[in-house]
Amino acid sequence: xxxxxxxxxxxxxxxxxxxxxxxxxxxxxxxxxxxxxxxxxxxxxxxxxxxxxxxxxxxxxxxxxxxxxxxxxxxxxxxxxxxxxxxxxxxxxxxxxxxxxxxxxxxxxxxxxxxxxxxxxxxxxxxxxxxxxxxxxxxxxxxxxxxxxxxxxxxxxxxxxxxxxxxxxxxxxxxxxxxxxxxx
Amino acid sequence: xxxxxxxxxxxxxxxxxxxxxxxxxxxxxxxxxxxxxxxxxxxxxxxxxxxxxxxxxxxxxxxxxxxxxxxxxxxxxxxxxxxxxxxxxxxxxxxxxxxxxxxxxxxxxxxxxxxxxxxxxxxxxxxxxxxxxxxxxxxxxxxxxxxxxxxxxxxxxxxxxxxxxxxxxxxxxxxxxxxxxxxx
Amino acid sequence: xxxxxxxxxxxxxxxxxxxxxxxxxxxxxxxxxxxxxxxxxxxxxxxxxxxxxxxxxxxxxxxxxxxxxxxxxxxxxxxxxxxxxxxxxxxxxxxxxxxxxxxxxxxxxxxxxxxxxxxxxxxxxxxxxxxxxxxxxxxxxxxxxxxxxxxxxxxxxxxxxxxxxxxxxxxxxxxxxxxxxxxx
Amino acid sequence: xxxxxxxxxxxxxxxxxxxxxxxxxxxxxxxxxxxxxxxxxxxxxxxxxxxxxxxxxxxxxxxxxxxxxxxxxxxxxxxxxxxxxxxxxxxxxxxxxxxxxxxxxxxxxxxxxxxxxxxxxxxxxxxxxxxxxxxxxxxxxxxxxxxxxxxxxxxxxxxxxxxxxxxxxxxxxxxxxxxxxxxx
Numbered sequence: 127x128x129x130x131x132x133x134x135x136x137x138x139x140x141x142x143x144x145x146x147x148x149x150x151x152x153x154x155x156x157x158x159x160x161x162x163x164x165x166x167x168x169x170x171x172x173x174x175x176x177x178x179x180x181x182x183x184x185x186x187x188x189x190x191x192x193x194x195x196x197x198x199x200x201x202x203x204x205x206x207x208x209x210x211x212x213x214x215x216x217x218x219x220x221x222x223x224x225x226x227x228x229x230x231x232x233x234x235x236x237x238x239x240x241x242x243x244x245x246x247x248x249x250x251x252x253x254x255x256x257x258x259x260x261x262x263x264x265x266x267x268x269x270x271x272x273x274x275x276x277x278x279x280x281x282x283x284x285x286x287x288x289x290x291x292x293x294x295x296x297x298x299x300x301x302x303x304x305x306x307x308x309x310x
Numbered sequence: 311x312x313x314x315x316x317x318x319x320x321x322x323x324x325x326x327x328x329x330x331x332x333x334x335x336x337x338x339x340x341x342x343x344x345x346x347x348x349x350x351x352x353x354x355x356x357x358x359x360x361x362x363x364x365x366x367x368x369x370x371x372x373x374x375x376x377x378x379x380x381x382x383x384x385x386x387x388x389x390x391x392x393x394x395x396x397x398x399x400x401x402x403x404x405x406x407x408x409x410x411x412x413x414x415x416x417x418x419x420x421x422x423x424x425x426x427x428x429x430x431x432x433x434x435x436x437x438x439x440x441x442x443x444x445x446x447x448x449x450x451x452x453x454x455x456x457x458x459x460x461x462x463x464x465x466x467x468x469x470x471x472x473x474x475x476x477x478x479x480x481x482x483x484x485x486x487x488x489x490x491x492x493x494x
Numbered sequence: 495x496x497x498x499x500x501x502x503x504x505x506x507x508x509x510x511x512x513x514x515x516x517x518x519x520x521x522x523x524x525x526x527x528x529x530x531x532x533x534x535x536x537x538x539x540x541x542x543x544x545x546x547x548x549x550x551x552x553x554x555x556x557x558x559x560x561x562x563x564x565x566x567x568x569x570x571x572x573x574x575x576x577x578x579x580x581x582x583x584x585x586x587x588x589x590x591x592x593x594x595x596x597x598x599x600x601x602x603x604x605x606x607x608x609x610x611x612x613x614x615x616x617x618x619x620x621x622x623x624x625x626x627x628x629x630x631x632x633x634x635x636x637x638x639x640x641x642x643x644x645x646x647x648x649x650x651x652x653x654x655x656x657x658x659x660x661x662x663x664x665x666x667x668x669x670x671x672x673x674x675x676x677x678x
Numbered sequence: 679x680x681x682x683x684x685x686x687x688x689x690x691x692x693x694x695x696x697x698x699x700x701x702x703x704x705x706x707x708x709x710x711x712x713x714x715x716x717x718x719x720x721x722x723x724x725x726x727x728x729x730x731x732x733x734x735x736x737x738x739x740x741x742x743x744x745x746x747x748x749x750x751x752x753x754x755x756x757x758x759x760x761x762x763x764x765x766x767x768x769x770x771x772x773x774x775x776x777x778x779x780x781x782x783x784x785x786x787x788x789x790x791x792x793x794x795x796x797x798x799x800x801x802x803x804x805x806x807x808x809x810x811x812x813x814x815x816x817x818x819x820x821x822x823x824x825x826x827x828x829x830x831x832x833x834x835x836x837x838x839x840x841x842x843x844x845x846x847x848x849x850x851x852x853x854x855x856x857x858x859x860x861x862x
Binding site: 434437438440441442443444445446447449450452490 | 802805806808809810811812813814815817818820858
């Protein structure tokens with residue numbers, strides 16, 4: 127049985143390191159997981175007064191998440207927290223009250239940065255939010271990808287063997303986690 | 311000497327309880343503090359590829375923060391974290407690297423919610439970010455305004471005496487804190 | 495099949511409100527969960543130099559946790575964080591490296607305080623630690639028990655019907671969560 | 679004028695890397711700061727029933743903190759949080775209610791670990807607690823000392839020039855911060 131995984135990248139930058147990591151993860155998805163990036167670029171700022179009608183991009187995003195079996199977040203840290211653009215996407219799809227599209231979907235968090243801290247602050251602030259949304263989130267292995275710029279070659283391909291192996295193992299753990307929770 | 315305080319409300323909702331609390335705080339500002347709300351509604355989603363040119367709303371927001379002496383955040387909690395719209399505004403004004411307009415400005419955080427938890431999660435996630443931005447943030451008194459809907463009368467005026475007194479004391483503590491750090 | 499739940503109370507105070515909440519939870523455990531408090535009072539301060547030999551109390555605590563199927567934490571907040579006494583117990587039983595007795599045990603967190611914030615800060619700092627220990631922790635319902643002193647009668651019995659119902663539901667959710675993970 | 683700084687090390691291990699970092703910091707204290715480690719090894723577990731009489735070690739610790747002008751915390755991360763032994767010391771000296779010896783003392787936090795994350799989780803959980811204790815804590819520079827085992831030579835002396843310079847600058851920033859708040 128195939129599970130559909132929505133992959134959400136926490137940065138809008140075209141050459142985002144986290145987008146590269148997301149692709150490296152997707153390439154290593156085991157049989158049984160089908161991964162696709164769901165974009166957050168065109169979403170409006172969340173305004174509760176318009177929560178019932180968040181425009182076509184908002185409706186499309188909610189629909190994409192509602193239709194998936196699991197969610198994989200790959201995110202940088204902005205100012206020691208979750209990027210506003212990512213949190214905004216989460217907020218938008220969590221409303222209106224009682225109609226959150228996140229509820230019960232198994233998830234995982236990967237954070238990456240060019241320094242050694244590897245987005246730890248974003249990783250854990252995000253986990254606090256996902257807990258509230260009633261998403262069971264993979265505990266171990268944690269995934270902090272530090273010094274990310276050193277891991278890719280000039281063509282943007284992952285060139286670090288240890289990281290490649292780690293990401294492959296991570297996706298296997300995630301697949302097992304998803305299998306534990308996904309319906310059907 | 312007068313210090314200019316930028317007040318930032320973490321919700322876009324027109325009848326936001328936090329906006330009401332912000333006004334209640336501003337009305338109680340002691341002599342020496344001039345407070346004005348700086349709006350975050352029209353900001354674009356932060357995209358590092360466009361950080362040098364974030365459009366007129368982005369430029370205006372950065373200019374407003376650069377020109378103030380201190381910042382007062384009044385925010386709800388969204389999904390146990392900082393509202394994405396607020397975090398996005400902070401991210402946008404923190405860049406480009408080395409040109410953050412937040413650096414060194416004394417700040418304070420107030421959180422309010424209709425339940426008892428009073429935005430604790432947002433309050434502290436926000437503090438972690440402000441620390442990174444090198445903003446000295448008032449420690450005590452903390453300001454968690456719970457059960458906020460019960461504090462106002464039918465005309466939207468603060469009707470709870472205890473809260474009114476607390477907000478007045480809070481603004482005096484904040485003014486003393488700002489005086490300790492503000493230049494000139 | 496019966497699952498054994500270790501209940502850990504985060505306060506050493508004899509008349510601890512959290513101990514009362516722990517008992518109220520245990521009384522409402524559904525068939526299939528057998529709960530017993532595991533005491534942390536006599537543990538030594540964790541010292542890595544003595545991790546292989548933490549004394550009889552240390553050995554006993556590790557043995558008790560190793561033998562249980564799941565763990566329920568009921569804790570106050572001390573200074574906006576996890577009580578040191580509770581964190582010390584967790585640290586002690588997490589070592590030596592590779593021999594943590596927490597690994598994989600399903601868990602849940604309840605926090606209680608006499609104010610409205612209800613131990614939110616302790617609750618989430620604790621969750622961050624449990625994630626690291628590879629414990630799947632119940633996400634929803636969250637359990638923040640505020641104004642706890644008002645919930646009990648003069649004989650120390652839970653007298654608030656809404657809370658009683660909430661705790662009963664919580665234990666049912668916890669039992670379902672444990673059933674999802676427990677071995678055998 | 680000389681300010682007395684209490685240095686608190688968050689690990690009891692004799693050859694603790696954080697103790698080594700603490701000494702490296704103390705050696706680099708600028709004129710005007712006198713630093714001394716205050717030990718936490720012999721403290722009892724905090725028990726509110728005994729808060730008025732925590733024994734000689736407890737009384738001695740409270741007295742030492744009460745007598746200092748500022749506090750420097752140097753700590754590892756245990757299980758993604760503050761070591762229980764450190765949090766216990768903080769809890770013990772924060773009570774009885776209204777008699778906390780921490781109030782108003784300027785502080786700073788350094789975290790170190792043998793990995794890249796450098797104790798980020800402990801660093802920020804600790805800051806949340808210090809905020810509650812009304813301690814103004816240095817925001818920048820943050821101090822995350824990663825890969826700490828590689829920074830010392832065989833004699834236990836700091837051998838990394840970049841780190842040495844960083845610690846020297848850190849102590850100057852801390853001295854300036856202390857000067858801003860210390861009385862007299």
